[in-house]
Amino acid sequence: MGDEVEQRTFSRQDRQDFRRKVQQCLDALASMLADDTFAVDEPRIGMEIELNLVDDAMDPAMANTAVLEAIADPDFQTELGRFNIEINVAPAPLAGDRMRTLETELRASLDHADARAKETGSALAMIGMLPTLREEHFAAQWLSENPRYDLLNSQIFAARGEDIELNVTGVPLPGSREAESLHRIVDTILPEAACTSVQLHLQVAPDEFPAHWNAAQALAGVQVALAANSPFLAGRALWHETRLPLFEQATDTRPQELKNQGVRPRVWFGERWITSIFDLFEENSRYFPALLPVVSDQDPMAELAAGRTPELTELKMHNGTVYRWNRPIYDTSDGEHHLRLENRVLPAGPSVIDVMADAAFYYGALRSLVDADRPVWSQMSFDAAQDNLHSAARSGIDARCYWPEVGWVSPQELVLRRLLPMAEAGLDAFGVDPDVRDRYLRVIEGRCLRRQNGAVWQRSALAARERAGDDRGRALAGMLADYLDRMHDGEPVHTWSW
Template structure:
């Protein structure tokens, strides 16, 4: 019998709707092995029970997830925190990417150091959407911004090639329908920004390797699978260096000779450090080895119901794969499947896809509604999933696609609305509060109304930290700039303070309107013409961090 499974990643937020680093404390209070750590102290993971893919499997999955989330919520309240399901938390900011927020476990310290050594330099980030986000960091901790809802599907070895290639084909329209991560650091980027962020945060290739088109560790892949799952496992061994060694050693051949099933620790540990969006997995259940495909592209949220519907859509498509989609390597250039994937991540439901047997490109909504949803329904019927669950869950996908209101679209529309009512930081706070409120109600995202700024709570919630109302797009001067330039900068932009900083952004001092009054009173015109910002700036400054409480 086919088994399915799922893993829920989530964020922890405080009263101010900012990331709250209480993962270790919450885990200690819960005392449930189904809860485990993630990379950051403001994230958690829940491992749900494997289930037989039949009957009321989705209802069981939904009930267990709600029960465990409620358990986590109860533990989080002790720390004035709560749990949130969203692909990228809107209120995440640069201070949260400090290694001070990393979960204090040796394996994470070792992994981040191994990644840094392998990279041999800074990690470079550039993601462009409506806005542009460019950054450089000395480590890969920014990967912790991403949270997902990962779903597993067991596959018979003889079916692996066709099923895996089918998973590669359908992942693009699946992502178009499920995207929920359009914002990063207040920038409107891809509809599923997690894809670009994760790939760039673990790209260990130096310029030479990139030039040679070496495969990155986070990858969609470079070609169709043709022979077996070993194509992928061999590729892992041949193209990626070992970052982590298994805790216990095992002689797999000797284990086989003894008539036992090897755990293949070395293979599974190495495979766990290579992040294919469709990842092949080896495991043992009830003493029997199996292969499964782990879908890693679906984001956390917007609600439990949305996530279970997403899982049903993907699992139904996997189980209902029509025979005419076998041997895909003969029917579609892999580069087009790859193109579909990245365009869906960027554009969501407005994407047009290349599709086998179809001339030109097919609109995402047409492909999903007319072909993929019927395939998913047939697959769920073949698995004997309860009829009520099939109708309920697939109707969520159908209505979402018809309306065009994915989680990503709702967030973009909400953010634009909220920015008209307050500052960007207020908008991000209100957006996060609105997601939480609607998530607790549990209605699917296509039914959500747009929020108002008041949803962030009273002014204390909206202005809980300095970061929530400070401005970052500043007019600044360098130490060598003429004072006359500073004067004109203040006059034309109607401002009273100009920070003085080095070209690398290091703060050196500040010039205020009061500084200029003294400047004009104390120096002659001839003296003033020779003076630069460094000659009059105030340097005895009191500074605070963005996280300073108001």
């Protein structure tokens, strides 16, 4: 969720000072971009995975403080809800067999964390949205203890001026013709905590960033269709990837009147292809008021003049409260500065190999799209890419997507015919060993051929339990228990039965 801040109130002067400081950071960033002083490392896979905590009854376990103390590993950190934690995976080279090694290390780390969590009466669930979350779990008492979360909660509601409306109409379950819906008014941002994701990072040179961001935007809908894993919330069957509309609504600072005026949402796909990474940072400062206007003492232009690396603290703070599905990141390390592309569309889970397969497909397809002689974003409208994302979130692998030279097509046909060979070529270009490449891309191929991702399995497994006589609550808990067993078995989700 970003840098920690202390609990406090903000004055009108704080907001004006922060705005001026963000502009100074933008000026410094523009200078650095012009001088081309950014560090560019070899291509690496960087990853964050958000996790849920459950108790023996498969209900949310409000125990992240105790679980983190038991795990005692700085790679694991707190998240928004007391039923959330996050693991930050250290960046590793893409080339050679390093992805396979990373898979082994990630599996071992999660197994160790789960064993320690069980000592506290909890267990880890790597899933896009916890099916057993109920509306009472969105009460303010379940915000994590970190002051940043309570402060962010209060600032979003202060900006909005009223409670948040959640409104999602779902897709009928297998064997049913009736769509279920969720329509509730909530007074905290805790529904955002239901949205647990995998975030993929790639360090990118400034002049190459626009092509990478544009390609990631074009690819986002296909990613979600392949990986959807968030079909249930508050006892209802909603979208295949309910995480997307829920996150959009749960952090929306706009009352209805501002929506009617076309004011941009803070969870944002964007509105155009870009030609510079500066476009994204500038849009964030131009369109979105500060939520956490904390001003540092550092003068970024003075740091540059002294030959030092500026932290751009205010720019980073503000950027962290604008939730683009593909987000630009400025960061510093060991006196150097670099830029990363953060891909945020993927849900967590279902298994470690599924997560690695999603990552391999993304990095490989992205590389091929960037290297193509004719960019895909020059052949399709930005609106088409955005429509693909929302269609995929709603219908998952049953969606229809638009792609240049193909037209309207199912995600699995598009992947099998076009994008899987591109992902293979992209991983080859990164120097990934062929056996490692094939290990992960065969998982993507298997999902397409069987037409089963996490959301399809969850929906089918729940429908089977209800046909056998379970009520909804019992069916959700039983399905989740089966999911966790298969998650630990480690086989990819397209092989799971119900």
